[in-house]
Amino acid sequence: MKKKVILMTLFCAAMTGSDMAAQKADAAPPAVQPGETSQWRPMLHYAPRQYWMNDPNGPVFYKGVYHLFYQYNPMAAEWGNMSWGHATSTDLLHWQEHKVAMISNAERDVFSGSVVVDRDNTSGLGTVENPAMVALYTSVFKAGTGHEPGVQAQSLAYSRDGGYTWQAYKKDPVLTLAPASKNFRDPSVTWYAPGKYWVMTAVVADAPVIKLYKSDNLIDWTFLSDFGPAGFVRPGMLWEMPSLFALPLDGDTARQKWVMMIGVNPSSIAGGSGTAYFVGSFDGTTFQAENLPPAGSDPSAYNWGDHGADRYAVMLFSGRPTGAPLTIGWMNNWDYATAVPTAPWKGQMTLPMTASLKTVSGRPQLCFAPDAHYTALVAKHPSHSFSALKLDAEQRVLPDAARGDVLDIQLEIQAKGAKKAGVVVRASADGTTGTRIVYDFEHHTLSLDRSRSGKTDFSPHFSPVHIVNMSADQAMSAHIIVDRSSVEVLALDGSVVMTDLIFPPAGADHVIAFAEGGSAEFKQLRITPLSDGIASE
Known part of the structure; x- marks a missing residue:
């Protein structure tokens, strides 16, 4: 996600509601540029018209439209000025790129996070008739903000117009670690129906550990438990972009399992960054992984969401009322992401795929299939x-x-x-x-x-x-x-x-x-x- 913490200051005003609203208009696609590598521009996969893109952020489905937000540098085809790009689609194949949703500024960079539709208005930021979209994202604070430069904490923004303009919440940030951390990031939020509350997973990336929190209103968060380190872990490995979700095993709703999916970097199964997952149980407080191989096992003994090199930071689309969970990831690898020979863009997304849990080779495994x-x-x-x-x-x-x-x-x-x-x-x-x-x-x-x-x-x-x-x-x-x-x-x-x-x-x-x-x-x-x-x- 953000391996090189070299914060490039973008000298613009602090991110206020009016600043976000100014981003509503669609981005005008620039003309074909000299040196453009159109022969490599994907047809089936989303890529921005120009500049740098990495992790998907807060993919969400609302009123028939798929919204894809993503880590974006609106100034160059290299990592930096981390902001949230925005694109929409009705079929996951044809995408319309919009202006930047939440932009880096003199106070902070806007790192990864998630978006949910608050249908019951638990936050009070919308109404039941017109639910707010609520984004929980990582702020990386800069000098002069009252935080040590580089400190990461979780912030909140909300949209009342279906995801096109965003208002920063008055309490900022809404969740910090004590002591503060420069590696506390990537909040992913889901509704836990049995307890009737929201659950957040976030990482202390260099621990590596996933921290779980609960909230009744998306604003005030209470610590639940830690998960990790576990599984295949190597010195220097970071955990990022966690997602916790439930799936029926072999389609049997009486045999529900929970899946914790994470991005690991480096030392994934194919080298560099990759996607791993754990299958287990979640009681509303603690996630317990099942059937972990003995410590020191070969990497192939663990569960990997991909055995290639270029599927990282996989996230689920929230807001889908029915059907199997729908996933999308960043099609790249931190080993060489800055060097890929595409121009004027760098970065694209994987094909959206549904996820199911099936017994394969004697154990529950995540199975993926192209979307309908x-x-x-x-x-x-x-x-x-x-x-x-x-x-x-x-x-x-x-x-x-x-x-x-x-x-x-x-x-x-x-x-x-x-x-x-x-x-x-x-x-x-x-x-x-x-x-x-x-x-x-x-x-x-x-x-x-x-x-x-x-x-x-x-x-x-x-x-x-x-x-x-x-x-x-x-x-x-x-x-x-x-x-x-x-x-x-x-x-x-x-x-x-x-x-x-x-x-x-x-x-x-x-x-x-x-x-x-x-x-x-x-x-x-x-x-x-x-x-x-x-x-x-």
């Missing part, structure tokens, strides 16, 4: 099937109908003696460039290899290969979503996700199927090109 809006988009477009394709220790460039820089791929491979098999996406015709999704039938692993995916020399930390252990089957199924600068792979009923950035050259839009060391049958290989799908709708 994306599924409907794919269904509208012609697909091309190459099912029953048989390869004998060879690779085959698929016909031009399968070409595209934005693709949806459904894949099932049956081993017929092959040691490995898979596909290469965003490939050059000669196969020298491309991103390889490989199943190893001997070692039962799934890997994503981006070592020859295109531009990779912008950072020595741009990790080339990511691997995850799978079940010992002689068949592999996967759902692969390809955008102009990313690949997302889902397998094992969505319990395995691999999210990786790629930066392929122009013209690298082929798909290659391959088998190594023997024969393999592609029992399903359905490819749906989507390159013209978003812009034309």
